[in-house]
Structure formats: C-alpha cells, structure tokens
Amino acid sequence: ELSWEFAQDGVLYQIGTGGGTWEYQNPHVSGDVQVTSSFLSTGKIEHFVAHSSPNSNTFTNDTQNSWFMVDLKEHHRLRVTHYCLRHGYPDGSSRLRNWRLEGSNDGNHWTTLRNHNNDQSLLASGYPEAGWAVDGCDPGGYRFLRIFQHGQNSSGHHFLMCAGIEF
Numbered sequence: 446e447l448s449w450e451f452a453q454d455g456v457l458y459q460i461g462t463g464g465g466t467w468e469y470q471n472p473h474v475s476g477d478v479q480v481t482s483s484f485l486s487t488g489k490i491e492h493f494v495a496h497s498s499p500n501s502n503t504f505t506n507d508t509q510n511s512w513f514m515v516d517l518k519e520h521h522r523l524r525v526t527h528y529c530l531r532h533g534y535p536d537g538s539s540r541l542r543n544w545r546l547e548g549s550n551d552g553n554h555w556t557t558l559r560n561h562n563n564d565q566s567l568l569a570s571g572y573p574e575a576g577w578a579v580d581g582c583d584p585g586g587y588r589f590l591r592i593f594q595h596g597q598n599s600s601g602h603h604f605l606m607c608a609g610i611e612f
Contacts, residue, residue: 451496451531451574455611456523457515458496471495479516483605484508488533492608498572503533504606511605514552514591522550522586523612525558529576530567530592531609537569539604543596546579548587555591558582562596569599572608 451458459465460472472478473491480493488503493513505511517523525548532540542563547555558579566575590612594605 451529451609451611455496455529457494457611461494461496469496478518480513481516482513483511486604488608492533493610495609496611498531499608500535500572501608502535502606503608504539504604507602507604509603510593510595511603512591512593513605513607513610514589515610516552517588517590519588522588523590524584524586525579525582525590525612527576527578527612528559529574529609529611530607531574532567532572533606533608535571537571537573539598539600539602539606540567540569540573541592541594541605541607542599544592544594544605546577547591547593548582549589549591550587552589555593556583556587558587558590567599574609 461469473480480490484506486506492499492503546558549555567573
C-alpha cells in the first residue's frame, strides 16, 4: 500500500482544474466526467470524484455487488498506475474490505485492475483514505473505471461507502 493521498497531480484533480488553469471544480458537476452507481442510497453522486472530503455520507444501498463508476467520456482513456479511495462515512464504520478496481471501454465487459480481499487499509476513523499501486493495466487505458464491492464491508453489510476516488 501507499500513503498516497488525494494529490494535485491526480487525473481527476487535473480534469477539475483544466490542468491548473482554473480553480478546482468537481469534474462530475462540470460535466467533464460522469459518475453513476448501482444504487445511491445516501449522499450526492459527485462525491465519488470529489477532491476534498465532502464530510457527508455517501453510500449505496445494502445490496450485494454494489458499485460506483467514473466515465471519462468518449475521447478519453486512462492507464491507471495508482489509485486512492476515501471512505464515505464519518465514524469509520462499514469500511471497504472486499472490492475490485475494474476498467472497461464499453461499460459492459470489465477487466480487474486490482483485487482486494479483506483489505484492512482503510482505517477506523472519519473519512480515512488509502492508496494502492496498479500493475499491468492495458497500455491503451480505459474509458470506464469502477469500484465493485464483491463481499461484505467491515460491518458485515453490503453498503459501498465511498466519498472519493483519484487516479
């Protein structure tokens, strides 16, 4: 694991600042990327790509195989080498433990970029962050990137609580 936080050299931050030419705007709100989820229960969908912690709950329903996805749009592909997540609940409960980072170019066929089984990296505190290296991503990159929860969270549920991602 890395101690890589939501750095200003991350792709979503660069999109949100036009490469540093304007003040940060959430890239989903500006329309530069599109975020979707399996079913958002609480929070705002744009929190998934927020650069700083929104300090509000962001999670899906308590349903198996929940996910959050970023569409980089038609003319963009990303070769992921690292990524970072921020937990989406203030007391640190229900943290991700079992999930995959996946990539796709059509939104239907997915490639696992990194698999996490009982990963303890997200600490039990308000909105903890953790980062990981990604090896072997297709050099052509991916248009769609998603977090897919394939097992229970730290509280034994299927809520996918995530209030931030960066690549």
